[in-house]
Amino acid sequence: MDLDKTDRALLLALQKDGRASIANLAEAVSLTETPCARRLKRLEAEGYIDSYRTLLSRTALGLGVLAFAYVRFGVHARELSDRFEREIQAIPRVVSCHNVSGSADYLLQVVARDMDDYGVFMRDVLRALPGVTSVESMFSMREVKRDVGLPLL
Structure with a gap:
């Protein structure tokens, strides 16, 4: 399936902040929460989103x-x-x-x-x-x- 402008905006917003709430994501892509949540579930189901993770600080962990x-x-x-x-x-x-x-x-x-x-x-x-x-x-x-x-x- 092709990604439309809103799908792309949603994926970009998630890459910036994987912990963003549905409310914040919806606001970022100019949707209400329910359609935003449906799009997110569809993008996950279609494999556009591999996983969610946290980037750790090498410096804080002493990995210089x-x-x-x-x-x-x-x-x-x-x-x-x-x-x-x-x-x-x-x-x-x-x-x-x-x-x-x-x-x-x-x-x-x-x-x-x-x-x-x-x-x-x-x-x-x-x-x-x-x-x-x-x-x-x-x-x-x-x-x-x-x-x-x-x-x-």
Whole structure:
């Protein structure tokens, strides 16, 4: 189903504030509460809304390091990549993992308390994962733009 102007406005309002009440959402998209609630339920049912969540502060949680790790495999066997992907799901400090094209096989986004903590994680966890032959890390010096939601093109 195509999204109309009101659906798009509702989705944008939710991306800005996932805890907004139906009353506030209705006001933001110029609807009354009942039609707004019906639209929201329909958007959820049709899969436009994956989930609701809260973004936590890395700083408040003492996670001062944000690293991007390029992971490379020496052997590209399906069973190795399947096992790697299963194991990476269970590692909380890996906040995202993408199978990518180019010189690396995976791109991970990893958080750590400090550089020492990251170094121990690299040595004891990341390099020990199945299939991993090399890891190249880059560190965020400053976050310029945080996940602000998807554009509605």
